[in-house]
Structure formats: C-alpha cells, structure tokens
Amino acid sequence: MDENKTIMLAHGGGGRLMADLISRTIVPKCGGRSVQLTDAATIDVPAGKLCFTTDSFVVKPLFFNGGDIGKLSVCGTVNDLAVSGAQPLALSLSLILEEGFEIAQLEKILENIGQTASRANVRIVTGDTKVVEKGFADGLFINTAGIGARITGAVPGFERITEGDAILINGTLGDHGMTIMSQREGLKFESPLKSDCACLHELTSRLYNALGNAVKFMRDPTRGGVAAVLNEIAVAAGVGIEIDEPALPMDKTVQAAADMLGFDLLNIANEGKVVAIVAPDAAARAIELWRSHPLGRRAAVIGRVLKGSDHPLVELVTKIGGRRIVQMPYGRELPRIC
Numbered sequence: 001m002d003e004n005k006t007i008m009l010a011h012g013g014g015g016r017l018m019a020d021l022i023s024r025t026i027v028p029k030c031g032g033r034s035v036q037l038t039d040a041a042t043i044d045v046p047a048g049k050l051c052f053t054t055d056s057f058v059v060k061p062l063f064f065n066g067g068d069i070g071k072l073s074v075c076g077t078v079n080d081l082a083v084s085g086a087q088p089l090a091l092s093l094s095l096i097l098e099e100g101f102e103i104a105q106l107e108k109i110l111e112n113i114g115q116t117a118s119r120a121n122v123r124i125v126t127g128d129t130k131v132v133e134k135g136f137a138d139g140l141f142i143n144t145a146g147i148g149a150r151i152t153g154a155v156p157g158f159e160r161i162t163e164g165d166a167i168l169i170n171g172t173l174g175d176h177g178m179t180i181m182s183q184r185e186g187l188k189f190e191s192p193l194k195s196d197c198a199c200l201h202e203l204t205s206r207l208y209n210a211l212g213n214a215v216k217f218m219r220d221p222t223r224g225g226v227a228a229v230l231n232e233i234a235v236a237a238g239v240g241i242e243i244d245e246p247a248l249p250m251d252k253t254v255q256a257a258a259d260m261l262g263f264d265l266l267n268i269a270n271e272g273k274v275v276a277i278v279a280p281d282a283a284a285r286a287i288e289l290w291r292s293h294p295l296g297r298r299a300a301v302i303g304r305v306l307k308g309s310d311h312p313l314v315e316l317v318t319k320i321g322g323r324r325i326v327q328m329p330y331g332r333e334l335p336r337i338c
Helices: 016-029 069-083 103-119 175-185 201-214 225-237 252-261 280-291
Strands: 050-057 086-098 123-132 140-150 166-169 215-219 239-244 275-278 300-308 314-317 323-325
Touching: 016 103, 016 123, 050 069, 069 086, 069 103, 069 140, 069 201, 069 215, 086 103, 086 201, 103 123, 166 280, 175 252, 201 215, 201 275, 201 280, 215 225, 225 239, 225 275, 225 300, 225 314, 275 280, 280 300
Parallel strands: 086 123, 239 314
Antiparallel strands: 050 140, 086 140, 166 275, 166 300, 215 275, 239 300, 314 323
C-alpha cells in the first residue's frame, strides 16, 4: 500500500507519518497558521457571553451535489452557533480516518473545509486525527466543536414564545435529505437535486441585529426536519402550533423525489435552513431582511403560535382546508444524512 496515496494505520500512530499527515496535508488546507498544534488553542474573544457547541458527521455518501462531509461539518457547526444567537468565531476539527482512505479524497475534503471556514470568517484552531482498521469507519467520520460570541440583545429561548408569534423559514424544505437519498438510489431527474448545505450566520445575525427582542427563537431543522423542530418547540414552550400547507416553500423536483420514495418533506433533513419564531409585528420586516440575502430569497411565514395547552400539538392546515396532526418523527427516516 502506497503511504503517499492512501491512509495507513501508521498515520494514526503518533509518529512521523502522523506528523507528516497533519503538517503537510491537514493544516495547510484548513487554515494554515491559525491552526495551533497544541493540546488546546488560545483564542482572543470579545467581552461577554460565549456559546459552545459540538457535533459529529457521518454522512453517506461523503460527496454529494452541493457539498461533501467537509463543507457539511463546518456549516453544521456554524449554524448551531448562529441560531443560538452567536457570531461564530472558531472551530475544532477531529478526523477519524479508515485505513485505505485515499489521500486525494482527503485533500479535496480538507480544501472544502478550509474554503467554507474562510468564507464564514471562522478559524479552525485545533483538532485531532485518529486512524482505524479498514471496515471500521466507512472512510471518514468528522467531529467538530465550535465557539461563538453572543450577539448583544440576542436572547432566544422557549420561554419567550407566546400566542400569536409568527413562524418563518428561509427557503425550501428537504433539499439536503432528498439529494442524499436520490444519490444513494441512483435516481435521475430533469433538474438535478442539490443540497442546501450553507452557513446561515449572516441570515440569523440580520434578524438579531435588526429586530432584537422581537426574535423569540431559532433552530436549524436538520435531522427530523421541520416536523421535529416544531414539535420540540410546542412541547418545550407548552403551546400549539399551526402551519399552512400552501405557504410551505418547496422545490418541485424535491417534492417529486419525496413522492416517488414515499417521504413527507416536513420530516426530511435540511442543512441550509433556519426556522425562526418572531413577534407578529416583526414578521414582515424579518421576511424583507431575509429575502434580500441569497440564502433567503424564498423566505416565507409558514404558520403561527397558538395558545398554550396541556397537550400541545402541531397541526397542518391543508390546501383544501382540512387539518392533520404533524407528529414528531419516530426516528430518522433517512440514516447517515449528516
């Protein structure tokens, strides 16, 4: 096996090969001098509160239309900070590599990590690399952690959600999940499906900076989709939620793929969407702010918060005026989606 082309167990052994992999392959593509090769990074941060998150990424396939596991790992971590009311600052990056993984593929993934982090103005400052035997990691798994500075005036919380609040989303549902599924199944469409994988911090900061306390809560609807997020909100806040089917932004090709495979797009993962709950008198301004950004051009008000209940429900008002309960997904409809 050629040590210059594929990962070997020795690359995770702590010796020369591991040092070479880190210094010659990983560090140059993930931020260069900003990566501190110490056990912990020291970071200058603005005074105030910090937000902290961690995530792991096991998507299959590793490469998909619209991104790869590397881009996904940065966007996913940035977005968890962004919806929490933070300006993302720095990330850690840990790689679990499988013996035999091609160095060329790793380099391509690392390049996308570096480019995505650079565009988001986020530094990758520390990390770790492990190698496991062939057959134990499906190529590559990634773990990240991220820190961000809380935006002044951003105070999202379930307890702030009240009757009458508007529910918004910045674009179409299910693009990421159905892109992954279509590639796994080898499905071809006239218009190719593309993941919505993107960093959302510019969208979230627009609302927090412009609307302040009128922004009650935000969440990115990844695994479990919009259905999972809205059910979590309803239970945690003790409120009812009503959403309008005609208002839900959907791509026709994505909808066709979901219909073909028997999926409900409300349950499908997104990687470039944010659900926001804002005061009713701020909804129009929020939509205006989002639609002026490329990632929010199809932003819409999709529903409203109803009065509190001992048995909170999420209900969908259908196109013909009927109603159906939107349940919390029992489990992941699509495994290995992120």
